[in-house]
Amino acid sequence: MRVRLNNISKEFDGTAVVKNLCLSIEDGEFMALLGPSGCGKTTTLLMIAGIYSPSAGTIEFDGRIVNRLPAKDRHVGMVFQSYALYPHMTVYENLIFPLVIQKKPKVEMRREAMRMAEMLGLTDVLDRKPSMLSGGQQQRVALGRALIKKPRLLLFDEPLSNLDARLRITMRAEIKRLQRELGITTIYVTHDQTEALTMADRIAVMRDGVLEAVGPAELLHEHPPTLFIAEFIGHPPMNLLDVVLEDHEGQLCARLGSLLLEVPRWRSPQRFASRVKMGIRPLHVTLVRHGGYPATVYLIEPQGNQDVIICEMEGTRISLVTTPGHNLAMGDTVHIEFQMDNVYFFDAESGKSLL
Amino acid sequence: MERLSDWMTRIFLMLILIIVTLPIVLGYAWLLISTFSRRTFGLIPVNARGAFGGFTLQNWSFLKDPLIWQVTLNTLIFALGITVGVIVLSASAGYALSRMNFPGRRFTLTLTLLLHAFPSITLLLAIYFVLRWISALPVIGGLFGYNTLGGVTLVSIAMQLPLGIWLMKGFFDHVPWDMERAALIDGCSRFQAWWKVVMPQIRPGVFALAIFSFIQGWGYYSFLIPYSFMIDQTRGTISTYLNNMISTTSPVNYGQVAAVGLFQLIPVLLFFLLAQKYLLRIFSGGMKGTA
Numbered sequence A: 001m002r003v004r005l006n007n008i009s010k011e012f013d014g015t016a017v018v019k020n021l022c023l024s025i026e027d028g029e030f031m032a033l034l035g036p037s038g039c040g041k042t043t044t045l046l047m048i049a050g051i052y053s054p055s056a057g058t059i060e061f062d063g064r065i066v067n068r069l070p071a072k073d074r075h076v077g078m079v080f081q082s083y084a085l086y087p088h089m090t091v092y093e094n095l096i097f098p099l100v101i102q103k104k105p106k107v108e109m110r111r112e113a114m115r116m117a118e119m120l121g122l123t124d125v126l127d128r129k130p131s132m133l134s135g136g137q138q139q140r141v142a143l144g145r146a147l148i149k150k151p152r153l154l155l156f157d158e159p160l161s162n163l164d165a166r167l168r169i170t171m172r173a174e175i176k177r178l179q180r181e182l183g184i185t186t187i188y189v190t191h192d193q194t195e196a197l198t199m200a201d202r203i204a205v206m207r208d209g210v211l212e213a214v215g216p217a218e219l220l221h222e223h224p225p226t227l228f229i230a231e232f233i234g235h236p237p238m239n240l241l242d243v244v245l246e247d248h249e250g251q252l253c254a255r256l257g258s259l260l261l262e263v264p265r266w267r268s269p270q271r272f273a274s275r276v277k278m279g280i281r282p283l284h285v286t287l288v289r290h291g292g293y294p295a296t297v298y299l300i301e302p303q304g305n306q307d308v309i310i311c312e313m314e315g316t317r318i319s320l321v322t323t324p325g326h327n328l329a330m331g332d333t334v335h336i337e338f339q340m341d342n343v344y345f346f347d348a349e350s351g352k353s354l355l
Numbered sequence B: 001m002e003r004l005s006d007w008m009t010r011i012f013l014m015l016i017l018i019i020v021t022l023p024i025v026l027g028y029a030w031l032l033i034s035t036f037s038r039r040t041f042g043l044i045p046v047n048a049r050g051a052f053g054g055f056t057l058q059n060w061s062f063l064k065d066p067l068i069w070q071v072t073l074n075t076l077i078f079a080l081g082i083t084v085g086v087i088v089l090s091a092s093a094g095y096a097l098s099r100m101n102f103p104g105r106r107f108t109l110t111l112t113l114l115l116h117a118f119p120s121i122t123l124l125l126a127i128y129f130v131l132r133w134i135s136a137l138p139v140i141g142g143l144f145g146y147n148t149l150g151g152v153t154l155v156s157i158a159m160q161l162p163l164g165i166w167l168m169k170g171f172f173d174h175v176p177w178d179m180e181r182a183a184l185i186d187g188c189s190r191f192q193a194w195w196k197v198v199m200p201q202i203r204p205g206v207f208a209l210a211i212f213s214f215i216q217g218w219g220y221y222s223f224l225i226p227y228s229f230m231i232d233q234t235r236g237t238i239s240t241y242l243n244n245m246i247s248t249t250s251p252v253n254y255g256q257v258a259a260v261g262l263f264q265l266i267p268v269l270l271f272f273l274l275a276q277k278y279l280l281r282i283f284s285g286g287m288k289g290t291a
């Protein structure tokens, strides 16, 4: 099913929580809605589900405006962060609940529940109450309950945030595989960029109720259109440095304190901005033996296969990624080099990319 | 050493509890003993000459009076009516106050709390006029007017409602929004979501309120309201029957009064024994998620 949000807004008691959101999701697409908590993701999802009605704008399912369609008639399945399982029912009763409401025949309920239980590995716990299940199992029951009525649209609201790290990775893969197999249009809300990057076809980034950008993960990662996205997507986060752009005999340079960094022509800002921030990913800052610029090691974060080193230079902190085994200690002096082929420039005021 | 001090504390606590509950226990003991005695001297049953003895079943002879069974039935109807009325009305109002946003919501909440604290006795006169007015209506007047069981039930329900609504709202507040949303998305109408998903979560709370209302109806409300607004003996409750007994027979046979009192007390005591676990919820206010 194709979903279109046309300029939707939502106000609670006069406070706008979602502002003029336009987004269209293609049939069978996996769309992630990414943003820090409190930015209006859940509100947006609940509007799509039919729990809230938008204060302005329209929601279209396959070209049909559904603003006034009650939730029960929208053919939507939703998985909540809290799972929202019915504690007074067994796993089996939870699974078939949507079919019970639809007054489906008993045999069909049984068949569908068995199919779901098998697919999700719940056959052994069908008679248990949700409170007797592990977090991962509860998650599966919630997923099964959302899937059993064969929804045309699947909504996830931070479904993995209550699971431990290992389980999260397993479930991530499982949800993605299921979505691919069933081909159900999916909107997946998360504040975890890794989830969004690994699972979604496209990512819609929200900030303070406003849609910042939409696009495939690589695009947002390689060409962040705004400062916010540059900072939010990518791990470890991009270094954002206050620089002054200067012209030195035809060569554009970025001045960082007393340092002068040459900017390659094809990375030069296309527009003028009075205050500029230069972005460079930690991966593109390297330790060198000779030359480079001196910096003091501030903190070392070993991450197993790599170390993140945060160093101080010219009064700012810069993080860089390096292979382990450098034997550095806090306070050591290192020499670093910026790979200027990979820098970004942003207007510090508007936050827009200058590239 | 620690063991010993533990024991000391325990014994000390026991002693305090015993001392505090002693008057109550003695009261009940007296009640029980005096119903089977001609006279008592303190807790000791005595005969006419003041010696130990004088046991009798005379005091329970009221059980042969058809009127007692009539008023018992009345009391039962009265208490059940209150229970059903309070539950249905508080469940609806409590749900609305907990879940819906409507003009006057805050005001209603405040008013509910105020009314709960308001001494209902001060309303008796006003209620008299209301019941009189209802009496003048055709059909309804005969059912819910002055001097009818329906009327006094209605008044008692009204008196119990503020507490009921407030408690119910508290119970509903504990049910997560997401659960209700899930129900709506799973295909429920608003009413189905309420009935199939929300209500079962708060069943223990509802149960507690029901028992509480019944006991209140059986005991507390069954005197003042029927006494004020009912003239007919046959329409009265056990409490008014008891009152009648005290005010019409002279000298008052306290043994018999005690017997009727005990008779009225039996269902309440049974209820308390069976349901004290639930009743605690009323006082602890609300509940944790139940499996």
Ligand SMILES: Nc1ncnc2c1ncn2[C@@H]1O[C@H](COP(=O)(O)OP(=O)(O)O)[C@@H](O)[C@H]1O
Residues within 6 Å of the ligand: A012, A017, A035, A036, A037, A038, A039, A040, A041, A042, A043, A044
């Ligand atoms: N029902 C509501 N009434 C009032 N304010 C709300 C309601 N739901 C959400 N909000 C507010 O809207 C903002 C966005 O909430 P939400 O959509 O839950 O954010 P997210 O899911 O991105 O964390 C928050 O500031 C929250 O306090």
Ligand SMILES: [Mg+2]
Residues within 6 Å of the ligand: A038, A041, A042, A043, A157, A158
């Ligand atoms: Mg949320």
